[in-house]
Amino acid sequence: MVDLGQRILEAVFPRFCVDCGVEGSLLCGACDAGWNPEKPKVLESEEELRESELRKLWALLPYANPVARELITSWKYNYDQSAWEILKKRLAPQLATFVLTLGMNKVEAIVPLPLSKQRKCERGFDQAEEIAKWLSKLTGVPMMSLLEKRRTVGHQADRSVEERLAAMVDSPFSFSASPDPSSCPQRVLLVDDVWTTGATMAAGARTLKAAGVEEVFGLTLARGK
Ligand SMILES: [Zn+2]
Structure with missing residues (x-):
């Protein structure tokens, strides 16, 4: 049964x-019923993988597919949660193979690539975190928020020139040991919504490796521009 609030919302x-x-x-x-997106290409060449800092990358949908792109856009920019519900329902069947592969790689934690606190606050949710939660539920692998987005704007005035330069070349992420500082997982799955150049994912993977993670696998909802 659709509740009244939902009905009013749909009418407006x-x-x-x-x-x-x-x-x-x-x-x-x-x-x-008629939507049958092709499988996207995953990173295959050793060079691509080395640059990405990832052991392997899975992308669930091709971003070039218009329906996939519209659904991701509706979710991300129009905050329409029904788009995420459609995507989850659609992706669940093809995840069986993925879950099996992930299990064979003995991944210990699913780590979302975070938005800044400010962006998350504006949007009300963080897509990467939602994807990670969903995967965690499906796989039984715990989600750990090991990364934090650094604040680069807002405090610039308080920084020295050296500090500002360091902030520019450094990773935009910092390692957050909040769950349990004594147990850093060895193999993690880093999750984001869309893979475009891979630069953000690589920065996240580098930060995790610098903190002691041995292997970083990657998963995005879509790959492409
Ligand atoms: Zn239609």
Whole structure:
């Protein structure tokens, strides 16, 4: 049963299918049934993997697929949680193989690549964290928030020139040992929403490795521009 608040919300802000435009939901039944996105390419060459600092990267959807892109955009920029519900339902079946592979690699923790606290506050949620929570539930591997986004703006005035330069070349992330400083996991899965150049993921992976993590695997919802 749809609750009253949801009904009112839908009457005021009607949703339209991202594929055919029909009013009702973000992906109508017909388009959902007909949606068959190709599998995206994962990082394969040794050079790509070395640059990414990752042992392996899985991307669940190709960003070039218009339906995938629209759903991710609706979730990320229009804060439409129903887009995430559609994505989760759609991705669950193909995750079986992934879960098996992940288990074979003995991954001990799922780590979201964090937004800054300010961005998370503005948006009300952090996509990478939502993806990590979902994966954690599916795999039974615990989520650990081992990374924090550094504040680079706002405190610039208090910094010396040297400190500002250091902040510019350093990783945008710092290691947060908040869960348990004594037990740093050896193998982790780093999670983000979209992989474009891979620079942010590489920075996160470097920070984790510097803190003692041995191998970093990566997963994103989509890959592409
Ligand atoms: Zn449709």
